[in-house]
């Protein structure tokens with residue numbers, strides 16, 4: 001099984017005359033893991049949210065598995081797409097199990113196998129009866145991932161999902177997301193501010209600036225400086241940190 005291909009053709013979205021996403025054309029291969037990086041305000045979230053129609057483009061076409069999504073019913077469309085974002089917003093009055101099961105229930109699908117989903121995201125099964133407030137931030141994000149997976153999506157859209165987590169937890173959840181991506185044959189698009197995370201998790205890194213894709217390369221090509229000045233500037237940050245750490249340890 002493989003998640004769907006996603007394609008954008010000259011997609012533009014303006015807010016108050018300013019283009020947040022400016023004529024972006026892009027082909028994302030089925031089953032790939034793509035990271036979207038770039039400065040704050042460069043248009044990453046807007047681009048991502050046009051793929052599940054939380055934001056509508058002013059012009060251009062978004063296709064999933066070759067189908068123009070503007071013709072789809074937005075609710076139906078979202079049933080096939082997992083969406084995880086920072087501070088996922090679990091329902092506080094519901095148990096973890098109820099939070100996870102709500103997506104398939106809304107979608108009219110069979111009940112979710114909550115135990116299997118918790119296991120998939122690395123949470124103990126006995127967490128199922130807890131309320132969200134009794135979980136750490138990282139555990140809540142894992143529940144958010146389980147909830148997003150409950151509808152058995154082929155496509156996962158992740159918007160800074162690990163942003164509020166400590167670095168160790170972030171590293172662990174990132175690695176388990178990559179493993180889940182492989183295991184479930186997903187297509188994954190991850191928005192992140194962390195270039196090291198993008199380089200370590202993704203097959204392909206897209207750099208956005210001023211609403212456009214200004215670099216598009218594999219992590220290896222990004223690291224070797226073949227992806228242009230904007231990418232080199234971003235890659236320089238983790239590289240400088242690594243050098244400084246190495247110097248400290250010497």
Ligand SMILES: Nc1ncnc2c1ncn2[C@@H]1O[C@H](COP(=O)(O)OP(=O)(O)OP(=O)(O)O)[C@@H](O)[C@H]1O
Nearest residue numbers: 015016019020038039040041042043044045046047
């Ligand atoms: N609903 C909205 N109304 C008005 N302007 C918006 C709206 N959503 C986004 N924008 C503007 O569009 C631009 C791109 O925003 P977007 O959230 O896509 O950037 P981003 O790269 O995801 O930023 P960040 O990394 O800070 O999350 C910004 O200038 C933002 O202020």
